[in-house]
Every structure is written in structure tokens, then in C-alpha cells.
Amino acid sequence: MDHRHHIIRRGEAPAYIQLVNILKDQIAEGIYLPGDRLPPESELCKTYQVSSMTVRRSINVLIDQRIVSTIQGSGTYVKGPEFGDVTFSMEEFSNIFKDKERTKVNIFEVQIITADNRAAQKLELAAGAKTILIKRVLVRDGDPIIYHKEQLIYDPSRPIVEAELEVTSLHGLFIQNRETKLKTGKLSIEAAVLSREEADVLGTTQMNPAFRIEHVFYDLEDKPISWGKFICRGDCIRFTTTIGINAHK
Amino acid sequence: MDHRHHIIRRGEAPAYIQLVNILKDQIAEGIYLPGDRLPPESELCKTYQVSSMTVRRSINVLIDQRIVSTIQGSGTYVKGPEFGDVTFSMEEFSNIFKDKERTKVNIFEVQIITADNRAAQKLELAAGAKTILIKRVLVRDGDPIIYHKEQLIYDPSRPIVEAELEVTSLHGLFIQNRETKLKTGKLSIEAAVLSREEADVLGTTQMNPAFRIEHVFYDLEDKPISWGKFICRGDCIRFTTTIGINAHK
DNA sequence: AAGTGGTCTAGACCACTAT
DNA sequence: TAGTGGTCTAGACCACTTT
Numbered sequence: 001m002d003h004r005h006h007i008i009r010r011g012e013a014p015a016y017i018q019l020v021n022i023l024k025d026q027i028a029e030g031i032y033l034p035g036d037r038l039p040p041e042s043e044l045c046k047t048y049q050v051s052s053m054t055v056r057r058s059i060n061v062l063i064d065q066r067i068v069s070t071i072q073g074s075g076t077y078v079k080g081p082e083f084g085d086v087t088f089s090m091e092e093f094s095n096i097f098k099d100k101e102r103t104k105v106n107i108f109e110v111q112i113i114t115a116d117n118r119a120a121q122k123l124e125l126a127a128g129a130k131t132i133l134i135k136r137v138l139v140r141d142g143d144p145i146i147y148h149k150e151q152l153i154y155d156p157s158r159p160i161v162e163a164e165l166e167v168t169s170l171h172g173l174f175i176q177n178r179e180t181k182l183k184t185g186k187l188s189i190e191a192a193v194l195s196r197e198e199a200d201v202l203g204t205t206q207m208n209p210a211f212r213i214e215h216v217f218y219d220l221e222d223k224p225i226s227w228g229k230f231i232c233r234g235d236c237i238r239f240t241t242t243i244g245i246n247a248h249k
Numbered sequence: 250m251d252h253r254h255h256i257i258r259r260g261e262a263p264a265y266i267q268l269v270n271i272l273k274d275q276i277a278e279g280i281y282l283p284g285d286r287l288p289p290e291s292e293l294c295k296t297y298q299v300s301s302m303t304v305r306r307s308i309n310v311l312i313d314q315r316i317v318s319t320i321q322g323s324g325t326y327v328k329g330p331e332f333g334d335v336t337f338s339m340e341e342f343s344n345i346f347k348d349k350e351r352t353k354v355n356i357f358e359v360q361i362i363t364a365d366n367r368a369a370q371k372l373e374l375a376a377g378a379k380t381i382l383i384k385r386v387l388v389r390d391g392d393p394i395i396y397h398k399e400q401l402i403y404d405p406s407r408p409i410v411e412a413e414l415e416v417t418s419l420h421g422l423f424i425q426n427r428e429t430k431l432k433t434g435k436l437s438i439e440a441a442v443l444s445r446e447e448a449d450v451l452g453t454t455q456m457n458p459a460f461r462i463e464h465v466f467y468d469l470e471d472k473p474i475s476w477g478k479f480i481c482r483g484d485c486i487r488f489t490t491t492i493g494i495n496a497h498k
Numbered sequence: 499a500a501g502t503g504g505t506c507t508a509g510a511c512c513a514c515t516a517t
Numbered sequence: 518t519a520g521t522g523g524t525c526t527a528g529a530c531c532a533c534t535t536t
Contacts, residue, residue: 014505028432030469040521051507053302056523064313072522073514081431084343087336088438088488094333182330183277184493189337191440191458191483207456209440218493220279234440239337244433244467263524289502300526305504321503322533 007048015050019058022048027067027078028245034080038068041076067245081244088239090187093213093232102140108201109135112154119151122216122227130154134228137201145236147201150228182225185217198231209234256297264299268307271297276316276327277494283329287317290325316494330493337488339436342462342481351389357450358384361403368400371465371476379403383477386450394485396450399477431474434466447480458483 007018026032039047044055059076062068066085070076096103115123115131123131131151138146192212199206213230256267275281288296293304308325311317315334319325345352364372364380372380380400387395441461448455462479 016505028469041523042521052509052523053525054506057505059522070522071515073520074516075521081434082343083346084338084340086339086343086436088339088436089333090335090337091333094331094335097332182493184491184495185330186489186491187335188487188489190487191460191481193442193456193458207442209442209458211440220277232440238437238439240435240437242433242435244431246433265524290504291502301504301528302506303525306524308503319503320534322501323535324502 007050015048016054016057016061019044019048019050019055020061023058023062024067024245032078034078036078037075038078065246083243086241086243088241090239092239093237096140096146097138099140104139105136106139107134107136109133113151115151119227123151123153123224125153135201140236144202145233147198147231148228149231150226152226153224182217183220183222185215187213187215189213192231194231194233202231202233204233211237256299264297265303265306265310268293268297268299268304269310272307272311273316273494281327283327285327286324287327314495332492335490335492337490341488342486345389345395346387348389353388354385355388356383356385358382362400364400368476372400372402372473374402384450389485393451394482396447396480397477398480399475401475402473431466432469432471434464437463439463441480443480443482451480451482453482460486 005022007015007022009015012018013021023038032038038044041052041055041059044050044058045052048055059068059070063070066079066082068076069079097105111133112130113133115125115127115129117127119125119131120127120129123129125131132154134148134150134152136148136150137144138148190212192210194202194204194206194208194210196206198210199208211230211232211234213232214227215229216227217225219225254271256264256271258264261267262270272287281287287293290301290304290308293299293307294301297304308317308319311325312319315328315331317325318328346354360382361379362382364374364376364378366376368374368380369376369378372378374380381403383397383399383401385397385399386393387397439461441459443451443453443455443457443459445455447459448457460479460481460483462481463476464478465476466474468474
């Protein structure tokens with residue numbers, strides 16, 4: 001592979017991006033190996049005829065991408081791929097919800113129930129407080145693939161209106177809108193096997209593998225709004241990612 | 250909560266970090282709500298007495314953190330938390346391997362076998378080629394929690410030496426070292442239930458939930474080196490993360 | 499035309515590391 | 518002390534949106 005050794009002005013990508021790509025190419029080709037020191041920034045300035053700020057910005061991008069790390073006063077060093085740096089994105093998962101042509105959300109149960117200990121703890125409620133239980137199923141191409149079970153805090157002083165339910169509506173969670181009342185959330189993924197009820201809802205057999213994604217959402221005052229779980233058929237969902245240098249072309 | 254409205258020079262955090270925190274605080278307090286436009290950068294320059302480059306850098310940090318997004322020529326807008334932005338880190342998982350006090354890796358099987366179709370495809374080998382099969386189990390505090398099954402390409406023209414096995418040794422994967430020969434990898438997580446063999450190795454009962462993390466690692470020439478799976482007891486591993494604004498204090 | 503985000507410079511200054 | 522990373526400025530220029 002041939003790689004560029006200078007930066008094109010006018011109408012090309014920004015200089016700092018071009019420099020990022022040049023350095024990434026050189027690392028990917030093995031010109032700089034893990035542990036090697038890159039040329040000092042002052043030298044990169046001269047070589048590529050850019051200012052120190054531009055070089056700095058390029059290096060910062062490489063640091064963000066965990067391709068290099070720096071030691072002040074010493075140099076910039078190429079990192080090897082590290083397992084601990086790996087992240088999995090929920091984007092694929094989220095895209096299932098956004099594809100309105102193929103997917104449909106059915107609410108099949110809504111009722112007001114008394115929170116059990118676990119729910120009360122998660123929602124920071126007194127034991128015996130009331131919550132709204134919502135059960136939804138997400139259907140893609142006619143097949144149920146995600147079962148969502150959620151409890152919302154129920155404040156008797158305020159009437160429940162549809163808009164209230166919308167607070168954590170699946171649509172609102174995945175598509176940005178101006179009415180979002182959520183500030184933060186905590187999520188955790190665990191491996192599970194389907195219970196009888198879950199298997200029934202998802203139209204599959206009990207004991208099949210599944211992901212359970214538990215969530216608690218909080219409002220602007222950091223008070224819990226809802227607690228629930230997405231139960232996803234394991235044969236429909238898989239999280240993938242890459243480690244190391246992602247090709248930029 | 251009281252929040253600062255000016256930037257402290259001398260000995261404090263860098264100006265751009267302080268500005269990031271000021272803006273994050275204001276968003277967290279609801280002064281700017283999702284969909285709102287932040288003050289123009291020129292105004293932030295005047296208000297906080299910093300240069301445009303410094304403001305820009307702060308905004309870039311907020312963009313990276315998915316707290317705001319910008320529309321050129323229009324403004325900088327506060328985002329609400331979005332599911333698609335969520336990522337899960339393998340850091341917790343990786344830390345299990347790094348804790349050398351509590352964890353031990355046992356190789357309990359090494360043999361040369363003929364690659365089946367699936368292995369040959371993943372490793373880009375001709376059908377019937379030979380691979381080295383390695384089975385390891387990771388034990389923490391005496392309990393087996395992760396079972397690692399891996400096939401390395403076997404090149405008869407090169408003798409197999411210990412160093413060769415080290416290429417994808419668990420240690421090398423998790424701790425950065427200068428001998429890393431890997432360039433990239435592909436990883437995917439699936440939900441699974443333990444097979445008979447897996448349950449035996451992990452000392453638990455069949456049909457328990459588990460994560461299976463499949464991996465393919467590639468060398469500098471983008472040729473596959475190894476293919477394998479980590480099988481993790483579901484009751485030992487859980488991936489957690491947060492959504493929205495992370496408190497900076 | 500005016501306002502807003504986005505890139506870039508040339509150099510200053512500071513903090514840290516190596517020798 | 519010399520070299521290296523890290524922050525910051527004051528202003529220039531460009532691309533895009535809004536009015």
C-alpha cells in the first residue's frame with residue numbers, strides 16, 4: 001500500500017484528520033510498532049507543515065482512539081490492542097427500535113401494583129408504594145423478539161395521562177425529542193435463560209438463552225422514574241465490535 | 250447547588266476542562282434542557298474570558314461525550330440521553346485477568362487438530378489444515394469462572410515454541426507488552442446456555458446462563474492468527490454502564 | 499448581510515523527563 | 518539544560534444557516 005506523506009490543503013479533509021490518517025496508516029503498516037515512540041510533535045510540525053496546535057489535535061484524536069498514549073516530557077508511544085479498551089455499542093440494539101417499517105411495539109398489559117421490596121429499593125420508594133406496571137413486546141417482521149417489563153413510579157397526586165406513559169415510552173428512549181424528562185440512567189446486561197412467562201411472550205421455548213438488560217432511569221433531580229428489563233431472545237441479538245486500528249478507508 | 254461562573258487561572262484544572270464542567274453543571278441542573286441552544290461560542294469567549302480555540306475544545310469534549318451536538322451555522326444544542334449512544338466496556342472483564350493475586354490460568358489441554366469447516370473459514374485456511382487447540386480455564390479464588398477455547402493457526406514450517414503460544418496468551422491480551430504481534434481483532438458477545446462440556450469445566454450445572462465472547466485476532470498483515478471463545482458463567486459477569494451526564498465530581 | 503460553527507496559525511509559556 | 522508534551526491566545530479565514 002502506498003501512503004501519503006504530505007497534507008493537501010484546499011477542499012480536502014481538515015489537516016488534523018489527514019494527519020491522523022497518515023499516522024494511523026504508518027502504525028497499521030508496522031512502521032511504528034507497539035511500544036515505539038512517534039516523532040516529536042515539533043518534528044511532525046516541520047514534516048507536514050502544520051502548526052503545533054494542529055499536530056496536538058491529531059495526537060488527541062489518536063489518544064481518544066486508544067492507538068497511542070503520551071508521557072509528558074518523554075514522548076508519544078504506540079499502544080498495542082488491549083482487551084480492556086474494548087467497548088460494545090448498543091447502537092445495533094437501538095436500531096431495531098428505530099426501524100419503524102419492520103418493527104411494532106405492542107403494550108399488552110398495564111396495571112397498578114404494589115411495589116415489592118426489590119422494586120421499592122430500585123425506585124427509592126417506601127415499601128408498599130404503588131407503581132405502574134407496563135408490559136410491552138417488540139415484534140419484528142411478525143416475530144416477537146424483545147419483551148419489555150417496566151415499573152413506573154405512581155404519584156396519586158398527579159393524574160396518569162398518556163403523556164406520562166410516554167416518559168419512558170420506547171419511542172422516546174430511542175429517538176431524541178424535546179420532551180425528554182430523563183437525565184441519567186443505569187444499565188446492566190446479564191446473561192439469562194428464558195423463564196416460562198418470558199418464553200411464552202416471546203413465542204419460543206423455555207430455557208433458551210437470552211440477554212436481560214436491566215435499566216433504571218432518573219429525572220433531573222436524580223430521582224428514579226422507572227425500573228425495568230428488556231428481555232431479548234439470544235438468537236436475535238449479538239453485540240459485536242473490533243479491537244485495534246480501524247481502517248479509515 | 251452553587252456553580253462557578255468564571256474560570257480560575259493558575260494552578261487549577263485547564264481552562265477548557267473547567268468550561269466543560271461549568272456547562273455540564275448547567276445542563277445537569279436543567280438550565281439548558283434537551284433541545285435548547287447553548288450560547289454562541291463568541292459569547293462564551295466573552296463570558297469566560299477565553300479564546301475561541303479554548304471554547305471550541307470544550308465544545309468538542311461535550312460532543313465526544315454525546316451531551317451536545319452542533320449544526321454548523323446554526324448553533325450548539327443539548328441532546329437528551331439516547332439509548333443508541335450507550336456503550337459497555339470490557340474493562341471489568343479485563344480486570345479479572347489482571348488481578349494476579351486472586352486469579353490463576355490453567356492450560357488443561359493442548360493438541361494439534363484438523364480444522365473443521367467453521368474454524369477453517371474463520372482462520373481463512375484450506376479445509377483440512379492443522380490448528381493448535383488450546384483449552385484454558387481461569388480460576389478465581391478457587392472457583393472456575395471463565396473457560397477459554399482457542400484455535401491457533403499451525404504453520405509446520407515454523408517450530409512451535411512457547412513464545413508462539415504466548416502470541417495470544419491471556420496475559421499478553423490484557424497487559425500491554427512490546428511483543429504484541431496482534432494488530433486487530435473482532436469480538437462478539439452472545440447469550441448462551443452452558444453445554445455439558447462447558448458446565449463440567451466450569452464446575453456448574455448444565456443449562457446455566459452464560460456469555461460467550463467469540464474472538465478472531467489478526468496480525469499486521471491482517472491474516473487471522475487465532476479464533477476462539479471465552480465462556481463466562483453468567484452469575485459471575487455482568488456488564489454495567491450509565492447513560493446521560495456523568496457527574497464530574 | 500449577519501450570525502454561528504469549524505479550522506488553522508505562529509508563537510508564548512508551562513510542566514515534566516532525560517541526561 | 519535541552520527536549521518533549523500540554524495549554525492558551527488573538528485573530529484570520531472559511532462554510533453554513535438564518536433573517
